[in-house]
Amino acid sequence: MALRDLKPVARNAEGAALVAGVLKQRFGERFQTGQAIREQHAHTTTYIPVQAPDGVVFPETAEEVQEVVKLCAQHRVPVIAFGTGTSLEGHVNAPGGGISLDTSRMNRVLAVHAEDLDVVVEPGVTREGLNTHLRDTGLFFPIDPGANASLGGMAATRASGTNAVRYGTMRENVLSLSAVLADGSLISTGKRAKKSSAGYDLTRLIVGSEGTLGIITALTLKLYGIPQAIAGGVCPFPSVDAACQAVIATIQMGIPVARIELVNALQMRALKTYSKLDYPESPCLFLEFHGSDSGVAEQSELFGEIAAEYGGGPFQWTKVAEERARLWKARHDAYWASMTLRPGAKGLSTDVCVPISRLAECIAETEADIAEMSLIAPIVGHVGDGNFHVLVLMDPDSRAEIESTERFVERLNMRAIAMDGTCTGEHGIGQGKMGFIEHELGHGVDVMRAVKAALDPLGILNPGKIF
Template sequence: MALSDLIAVERNDDGVATVLEILRSEFGDRVQTGHSIREQHGHTTTYLPNQMPDGVVFPESTEEVQKIVRACAAHRVPLIPFGTGTSLEGQINAPGGGISLDTSRMNRILAVNAEDLDCTVEPGVTREDLNRHLRDTGLFFPIDPGANASLGGMASTRASGTNAVRYGTMREAVLSLTAVMADGEVVKTGGRAKKSAAGYDLTRLLVGAEGTLGVITSLTLRLQGIPQAISGGICPFPTLEAASRAVIATIQMGIPVARIELVNALQMKAINIYSKLDYPESPCLFLEFHGSDAGVAEQAELFGMIAEEQGGGQFLWTTVAEERSRLWKARHDAYWASYSLRPGAKGLSTDVCVPISRLAECVAETEADIAENGLIAPVVGHAGDGNFHTLVLMDPDDPAEIARVEAFVARLNRRAIAMDGTCTGEHGVGQGKAGFLRHELGHGVDVMRLIKQVLDPHGIFNPGKTIIG
C-alpha cells in the first residue's frame, strides 16, 4: 500500500466555516487563515504531501483550549494539535482540513520542584527553553530528540533521542499531565508522586497518542541531576556489524553509557561534508558517559577495550566541553547533512527498533537491502536502545523511485517486527507508519479503535492518523 493512500478524510466545509466564525469572535487576530501560515501548520519534514488546515488558532490557557475543543466537537470539525512542527510521519497534516491548535503561546514553566526532581510546564515550552530555565538549579531535562521540539509534542509522539539509553524516553519522563478531552472537560491523570497504583494508567494512554485522544495542556516531568563529569568521544569500526556488536557488548556488560550513537560510513561522509570535519569515513560510534571524574574515565577505558575486541580503531575521548559540543553538534546535524549526498532530493526519514541482541543482524540486512536496490540511504541510530534510522534520498517527481523507496520502507518495518521489534522506536505512527500498525499489533489495533471511539466519538482529534488500518 502506498503511503499516499492513507490520508483521505472527508471534509466538513460548512462546519469549518461556522467554527472559524465562532473562533474569530472569541480570539480575534489569534485566529489566522492566511495561506502561508496554514501551509506552515500542514508542514511535514518527510516527502508526504502538505495538507493544510483551514485555520490556525493560538490559545493561551487550558480554558481557551476547552472553548476551541467544544466548538469543534459541536460542529464535527477536525482539530489537530501543533507544537513546533518537527514530527516526521505526517502527524500534523490536516487531511480533512479543520483547525490547527498551535500551543506555542502556552509556554509557561509553571513550577520547578528541585527537591523532588520534577517540574510542571505548559505544552508549548521547548526542551531547550526548559533546560535554560533549569541551568542554575543543578538539574536538567534529559530527553533529547535533536530538534528543539515542544514538550507537548514530545509527549504526544512518545519521543526519545540520544540520551534514552540511560534516561529513558518521554514514557518514563512524564509523571502526569492534564488534557482537554473531546467533551471539553479537563482530565488530570495524576500528581507528582513517583509511582501510583491508582486506577488505569491514563498518563501512558495519552503519552504517545499523537493528539488523537485529547489536547495536552500541561505536563509534570521527571528531572535529573547534572552529572559531575561528562566524557565523550568517537570510535571507528571496520564494518557496521562490528560497531553493532560493540554496542551489544557495552550494554550487556552493564556499562552505564549515557549516549551511544551509531552511524554508517555514508553518514560519516555526509557529516564531514556538512560540518567540515575530518573523522574517518567508516562506521563509527559516538559515545558519552556521565558520572564522577573517576567513573567516566573508567567507563571510557572499558569501552575502549570492547572496541578493540571488535576490531575498532582508537577511541578518542575527551572531557573538554567545547570538544564534546562540537562532536554532538555534528551528530545532531546528521539529518541535514544527509542532503549533501544528493542535493535537491527529498528525504523519507524512517526508524525501527529491535531487541538489542538483534541489532547487528537487522542493521546488516538493512544495509544489504539498500545496496541491492541502488538507494542512497545513510544509517544512524540510538544504538543503545536497538533503535536506528535511515533517511532515504529520492526524487519526489519520479513515481518509480518513490515506489522502490516505499517498498524498501515496508521491508524494513516488517524485518524489525519479525525480530520482535517495532515499526517505530520514536518517530511515531502518524500517516507514514499507519499501514504497518496492524502487522505489529494485530487485534490490538481494534482495541485502540474502541478506545478512540469512546473518548472521541465524533473523531475530531487528529483524524486520519495512527489507527486507520
C-alpha cells in the same frame, strides 16, 4: 506504503465555516486563516502531501483549549494539536480539514521543584527553552529528539533520541499531565508522586496517542542533576556487526552509557566533509558517559577495552567540553551533512527499532537493500536501544523514486517487525506508518480503536491518524 495508505477523512465544510466564524470573533488575531499559515501548520517535513487545516487558533490557557474543543465537538469539526511541526509521519496534517490548535503561546514554565527533581510546564515550551530556563538550577531535562520540539508534541508522539539509553523516553519521563478530552472536559492524570498504583495509567495512555485522545495542556516532567563530569568520544569499527557486538557487550556489562550512537560508513563520509571530522570512513560509535570524574574515566577505559575485543578502536575520548560539543554538533548535523550527498534532494527519515541482538543483521539487510535499490540513504542509530534511522535522499518530483522509497520503507518496516521489533521506535505512526501497525500488533489495534471510540465517539481529535 505512506502515499497509498493516507486515510481519507470526510470534510465538514459547513461546520468548519461556522466554527471559523465563531473563532474569528472570539480570538481575533489569534485565529488565522491565511493560506501560508495554514500550510505551515500542515505536514512539511517529508514528501507526504500538505493537507492544510481550515484555520489556526492560538489559545493561551487550558480554558481556551476547552472552548475550542467544545465548539469543534458541537459542529463535528476536527481539531489537530500542533507543537512545532517537526514530526516526521504526517501527524499534523488535516486530511478532513478542521482547526489546527497551535500551542506555541502556552509556553510558560509553571513551577520548578528542584528538591523533587520535577518541573511543570505548558505544552508549548520547547526542550531547549526548558533547559535554558533551568540553567541556574544544576538540573536538566535530558530527552533530545534532535529538533527543538515542543514538550507537548514530544509527549504526544512518545519522543526520545540520543540519550534514551540512559534516561528513557517521554514514556518514562512524563510524571503526569493535564489534557482536554474530545468533549471539552479537562482531566489531570496524576499528582507529582514519583510512582503510583492508583488505577489505570492515564498518563501513559495519553503519551504517544498523537493528539487522538486528548490535547495536552500541562506536563509534569522528571529532571536530572547535571552530571559532575561528562566524557565522550568516537570509536571506529571494521563493520556494523563489530560495532553492534561492542554495544551489546557494553549494555550487558551494565556500563551506564549516556549515549551510544552508530553512524554508518556513508554517514561518516558525509560528516567528514560537512563537519570536518578526522575519522575513517567506516562505521563509528559516538559515545558519552555521565558520572563522577573517576566514574566517567573508568567507563571510558572499560568501553575502550570492549571495543578492542571486537576489532574496534582506537577509542579517543575527552572530558573537554568544547571537543565533546564539536562531536555532538556533528552528530546532530547528520541530517544536514547527509543532504550534501545529494544536493536538491528531499530527505525521508524513517525509523525502526529491534531487539539489540538482531540489530546488526537488520542493518546489514537494510544496507544490502539500499545498495540493490541504488538509493542514497545514510544510517544513524540510537543503537543502545536497537533503534536506527535511515534518511532516504530522493527526488520528490519523481514518482518512480517515491515508489522505490516506499518499497524500501515497507521492506524495512516488515523486516523490523519480523525480527520481533517495531515499525517505529520514536517517530510515531501518524499517516506514514498506518500500513504497518496492524502487522505489528494485530488485534491490539482493535483495542486501540475501542478506546478511541469510547473517549472520542465523534472522532474529532486528529482524525485519519494511527489507524
